[in-house]
Amino acid sequence: MAIKITRKSDLKIGVPTASMPDIIFQLLIFFMVTTVLREYSGLQVSLPGAKKIEKLESKRNVSTIWIDRQNRIVCDDVTIKDIKELRTVAYNKLVEQPRLVMSLRVDKDADMGIVIDVHQELRRANTLKVNYSALQVL
Amino acid sequence: MALKKRQKEDVEIPSSSLADIAFLLLVFFLVCTTIDVDKGLRLVLPPMDVEDIEINKENITNILINDAGQVLLDNEEVSVRDIERIVREELSENDKLIISLKTTRGTKYDVYIAVLDQLKRANATRISIADPEES
Numbered sequence: 001m002a003i004k005i006t007r008k009s010d011l012k013i014g015v016p017t018a019s020m021p022d023i024i025f026q027l028l029i030f031f032m033v034t035t036v037l038r039e040y041s042g043l044q045v046s047l048p049g050a051k052k053i054e055k056l057e058s059k060r061n062v063s064t065i066w067i068d069r070q071n072r073i074v075c076d077d078v079t080i081k082d083i084k085e086l087r088t089v090a091y092n093k094l095v096e097q098p099r100l101v102m103s104l105r106v107d108k109d110a111d112m113g114i115v116i117d118v119h120q121e122l123r124r125a126n127t128l129k130v131n132y133s134a135l136q137v138l
Numbered sequence: 139m140a141l142k143k144r145q146k147e148d149v150e151i152p153s154s155s156l157a158d159i160a161f162l163l164l165v166f167f168l169v170c171t172t173i174d175v176d177k178g179l180r181l182v183l184p185p186m187d188v189e190d191i192e193i194n195k196e197n198i199t200n201i202l203i204n205d206a207g208q209v210l211l212d213n214e215e216v217s218v219r220d221i222e223r224i225v226r227e228e229l230s231e232n233d234k235l236i237i238s239l240k241t242t243r244g245t246k247y248d249v250y251i252a253v254l255d256q257l258k259r260a261n262a263t264r265i266s267i268a269d270p271e272e273s
Contacts, residue, residue: 021153024160031167048248050255056176064176103176106247112203113243115250116270123186133178134251 040076042066048108049137056131061099063090064133067106071114083117090125105133179254184266199228199237203253205244218252225260240268 036059043066056062065086066074073080076093080086094100102122106115122130201221202210209216211224229235237257241250257265 021157021160024157024164028160028164028167031164031171035167035171048251050179050251050258052179052255052258053177054180056178059176062176101180103178108246108248108251110247111243112241112245112247112250112270115247116241116243119183119267120269123183126185128183128185129180130183131176131178131180132251132254133176134255136177 036060040064040074042105043068043072043074045069045105045107046109047105047133047135050132050134051137053134053136056101056103061097062101062103062131063093063097064103064105065118067104067110067114067118069107069109071110073114073118083114083121086118086121087125090122090127094125094127099129100127101129101131102127103131103133179251179258181254181265181267193236197232197234197236199225199235201237201239201253201257203239203241203245203249205242207246207249209249209253218249218256221253221256222260225257225262229260229262234264235262236264236266237262238266238268240270242270 042064045066045068063076066072073083073086075086075089078085078089080089090102104115104118119130122128199212200210204210209218209221211221216224225237239250239253239257254265
């Protein structure tokens with residue numbers, strides 16, 4: 001008995017590419033919106049660990065202060081030589097961004113003395129929202 | 139005189155390379171994006187020029203941390219790990235409780251964050267940072 005083999009019709013296999021530009025544009029817009037171009041290297045610090053940590057909502061209104069174990073202070077891209085400079089630096093940033101949050105990236109071996117001084121200057125500059133950067137510990 | 143009729147030109151922007159251009163931009167922004175968000179303990183500092191407010195002594199819990207990282211909670215030395223439990227108990231008795239956190243200038247930042255973390259875990263919302271005494 002002869003078996004009749006029906007040849008499968010040539011199905012068009014291939015990803016439709018007509019909508020590819022649209023998809024790419026969508027991705028493009030997403031990444032454009034999420035990108036914050038300014039990025040500072042700061043200082044080398046080893047952050048302390050904490051359990052109950054919260055995420056900062058957005059990078060846009062965050063300025064970072066680094067304090068390392070040699071008590072050097074850097075605010076975003078400005079090296080603070082005298083602690084009193086921090087007041088004007090912080091105040092100018094607050095004027096630009098009223099919802100400013102200061103993220104303190106302090107080395108875990110730093111002393112509280114310098115942190116207290118930074119607190120005082122931030123209070124004088126009225127930048128009251130701070131965030132102590134920490135690593136998640138389980 | 140015969141006017142030469144202008145040939146109709148194709149006046150459309152070529153869109154075949156649109157995807158390529160978009161891809162290029164996409165790759166650029168992909169490389170630039172850093173998604174990792176800063177994480178940490180949030181705190182609001184007290185404003186500088188506010189008159190001192192009298193607070194009932196019953197509503198304050200003092201926490202002192204010394205240079206050696208020893209913690210004094212209500213005049214009793216406690217270990218850092220017990221702070222969460224003690225503060226939680228006190229908060230359940232008195233929800234108006236304000237926790238005053240005081241350190242010396244020589245305290246290690248690590249200990250301070252550990253104590254602050256304990257307070258956050260005990261759901262303490264009213265945390266006050268006290269200035270160290272001048273020595």
